[in-house]
Amino acid sequence: MSTILLSNARLVDGRRVNIFIRDKFIGAVAPASEPAGAMSLADRVIDCSNFCAVPGLVNAHTHAAMTLMRGVGKGLSLQSWLNMIWGIEANLDPESIYWGSKLAILEMIKCGTTCFNDMYWYVPQVREAVEDMGTRALLNYVVLDGGDAARGLAQRDECLKVAEMSRGWSDRVTLGIAIHADYTVNEDNMLWAGRTARELGAKLHVHISETEHEVNDDIAKYGKTPVRHFDDLGLIDSNFIGAHGLWLTDEDIEILGSRGASVVHNINSNLMLSSGYRFKYNELRDAGVNVCIGTDGCASSDNQDVRESMKTMALLQHAWRNDPQAMPLGELLDVATVNGARALGINAGRIEEGALADIALVNMRTPELVPDIDFLSNFVFAANSSCVDTVICNGRIVMEGRKVAGEDEILAKAEEQAWKLMKKAK
Numbered sequence: 001m002s003t004i005l006l007s008n009a010r011l012v013d014g015r016r017v018n019i020f021i022r023d024k025f026i027g028a029v030a031p032a033s034e035p036a037g038a039m040s041l042a043d044r045v046i047d048c049s050n051f052c053a054v055p056g057l058v059n060a061h062t063h064a065a066m067t068l069m070r071g072v073g074k075g076l077s078l079q080s081w082l083n084m085i086w087g088i089e090a091n092l093d094p095e096s097i098y099w100g101s102k103l104a105i106l107e108m109i110k111c112g113t114t115c116f117n118d119m120y121w122y123v124p125q126v127r128e129a130v131e132d133m134g135t136r137a138l139l140n141y142v143v144l145d146g147g148d149a150a151r152g153l154a155q156r157d158e159c160l161k162v163a164e165m166s167r168g169w170s171d172r173v174t175l176g177i178a179i180h181a182d183y184t185v186n187e188d189n190m191l192w193a194g195r196t197a198r199e200l201g202a203k204l205h206v207h208i209s210e211t212e213h214e215v216n217d218d219i220a221k222y223g224k225t226p227v228r229h230f231d232d233l234g235l236i237d238s239n240f241i242g243a244h245g246l247w248l249t250d251e252d253i254e255i256l257g258s259r260g261a262s263v264v265h266n267i268n269s270n271l272m273l274s275s276g277y278r279f280k281y282n283e284l285r286d287a288g289v290n291v292c293i294g295t296d297g298c299a300s301s302d303n304q305d306v307r308e309s310m311k312t313m314a315l316l317q318h319a320w321r322n323d324p325q326a327m328p329l330g331e332l333l334d335v336a337t338v339n340g341a342r343a344l345g346i347n348a349g350r351i352e353e354g355a356l357a358d359i360a361l362v363n364m365r366t367p368e369l370v371p372d373i374d375f376l377s378n379f380v381f382a383a384n385s386s387c388v389d390t391v392i393c394n395g396r397i398v399m400e401g402r403k404v405a406g407e408d409e410i411l412a413k414a415e416e417q418a419w420k421l422m423k424k425a426k
Contacts, residue, residue, distance in 0.1 A: 002395065004357075005039050008032045009048035010364065011351065012333065012376055019053060021357040024395040028353055044397075046390070050365050052375055055333075055349045056114025056358030056393060057306040058340025061205075061243040061264040061294030063120045064129075065092070065100030067107065068418040069299035078211050078273045085299055089121070091424040096417040097122040101129035103414035107304045109135065109404055111385040112360035114393040116304075117241065117264075117294070117344055119178045119205055123162050127173050134398040136358065138344045140178035140205045143185055143193045152189045156196075163200055172394055174345070176203035179235075182226055183214060187233070194235040203239050203345065206230065209252065210244035211275045227252035236261050241343050243294065245284070246276045253280065257287030262343035265335075267312045268303075269296030278320050279313070281327065292340040307385045310336050314380060329376045361390040 006019040009032075016032040020039040028039065066085075073084045097120070108116060115136040118126055123139050130137045141159040145152035159177065166175040177197040179185050185193070197204040208226050209215055218226045227248065230236050238260035245256070245263035256263060265279050284291050293313060295304050310332055317327035338349030348356040362369070362379065366387040369378045379387070391399040398404065 003027075003042040003044070004392070004395065004397075005036065005042035005045045006048045006051075006053060006359070006361070007036065007045055009051055009053040009361070010375070011053060014375070017053075019048075019351065019359070021392070021395050024357055026351065026353055026355050026357050029351060046361075048361060050363060051361040051389065052364055052379075053351055054112065054360045054362055054379070055337040055351055056360055056391065057112050057336050058292065058344065058346075058349060059108060059113050059116040059294050059304060059306050060241070060262070060292035060340040060343055061266055061296060062104070062116055062118055062304060063297030063299075064104035064116065064118045064126060064304075065097045065120055065122075066297030066299045067103040067304070068096060068100040068414065068421055069297070070302055070418075072299055072422075076273070078275055079213070081273060081300065088421055088425045091421055092121055094122050094125045096421060098125040098129050099410065099413040099417045101126045102133060102410045104298070104304050105129060105133040105135055106404055106407055106410050108306075109133070109391050109399050110388065110402065111305045111307055112362070112388040112391060113304070113306050114358040114360070114391060114398075115341065115344065115346060115348065117176075117205065117340075119180075119207075119243070120297075123175070124165060127166075127169060130173050131170060133404075134172075134396055135393050136172045136346065136348075138174050138176050138203060138205075140176040140203070142178045142180055143189050144180035145185055145189050147186060149186075152186065156189070156192060159196065163196075174202075175200070176205050176241075178205040181207040181210075181214070182229055183217065190230075190235065191233060194233065197239065203241055203343075204235060205241045206235075206243065208242040208245060209247045210270075212247050215247045225249055225252055227255055231255050231259070241292075243296075244270065244275070246270055246279055248280055248284075250283075253283050253287045253289065256284070256289045260288065260290070262290040262292055262339075264292045264294045264343070265313060266294045266296040266301065266309075267316060268309055269301040271312070271316075272300050272302070277316050279316070281313075281317055282321075285331070290339050290343055291335055292343050293335050305385050306336055307379070307383075311380050329380060332380065333376060357392055357395040359392045360388050361392075362387050363389040
């Protein structure tokens with residue numbers, strides 16, 4: 001059992017504490033003014049006098065290996081963008097997914113993210129990348145039949161095989177099931193995915209109400225919104241994680257809240273694809289929906305920086321509501337930490353005794369964080385993610401002094417795989 005003492009760390013609320021990490025959990029949080037006692041005998045003591053300890057950020061929706069497509073398809077609407085991306089994705093293979101995922105995880109670590117929720121292909125290779133990098137993830141097997149019955153049946157078989165494999169995964173990686181969207185999956189397979197998720201005790205992750213076009217199409221086709229459609233099929237419950245949720249009616253919000261569902265805001269992706277910007281955070285929160293934040297994939301949002309997404313979310317809430325108090329920063333931090341952890345079923349997102357030791361140490365001697373009048377305001381609005389110095393996940397240091405083991409190889413291999421993809425797509 002390994003132990004780490006984070007000595008004299010500043011917390012977001014300004015308190016100075018000693019944080020004792022025992023194995024993968026936070027064993028104690030005590031005032032720094034009190035004698036450290038037995039905690040001082042930890043295997044590793046880190047002087048945190050210049051660091052603020054922040055819960056590890058949770059990226060609640062992404063397509064990790066899309067890092068290989070960073071910068072492609074700019075200036076396209078969602079549907080045109082999807083058609084282009086699907087052409088590139090046809091050439092993905094296990095090796096490209098592995099290195100693309102490692103690149104995404106490297107980027108997330110550098111931004112203070114310790115856990116992510118992935119909806120992408122080749123789940124075993126993404127799982128290998130997560131295990132190698134030392135972080136945490138919910139990996140969703142994606143059901144996307146595109147109206148092809150044979151493809152749907154093949155995906156069912158493969159999903160069950162992956163579920164069997166997942167029994168041997170470490171406790172840092174769990175399996176979920178994803179329905180890509182109701183416009184890409186037939187109803188039988190949607191029902192199968194929901195039923196299988198319940199049988200496995202797994203999360204069900206879905207793109208939903210991302211664009212006005214999607215909502216209008218569902219109303220024309222089914223006479224109901226996507227949320228009502230999913231709910232009428234019995235697919236929305238407390239294990240439901242809806243990505244985007246940008247075009248929601250009052251009834252949709254009531255349904256999601258009454259079911260205890262989670263909704264992930266992907267503001268930078270929504271803006272990049274011109275999907276919209278009036279995310280109804282206040283209404284969702286007040287209805288009891290668990291609101292989280294995500295980056296989406298790099299082909300649309302360009303980076304995996306949750307802290308940057310926090311800033312954009314706050315600014316847009318201020319702007320469209322014409323209210324500078326529309327997004328309280330304490331709530332915003334919860335959206336990026338404990339709410340994401342709750343959605344993924346993880347005991348993290350808090351710096352308190354008994355929680356998983358997923359912690360980012362922010363360098364307070366960064367110019368943008370001086371003066372230290374309001375840390376959270378500085379962290380969200382003034383800083384960039386280069387202020388994150390050290391990251392701990394599951395009680396293990398995965399970055400220190402902004403250095404991650406093997407990062408040079410990851411950058412080189414990911415670059416190589418990206419150009420292979422681009423050449424095949426021409």
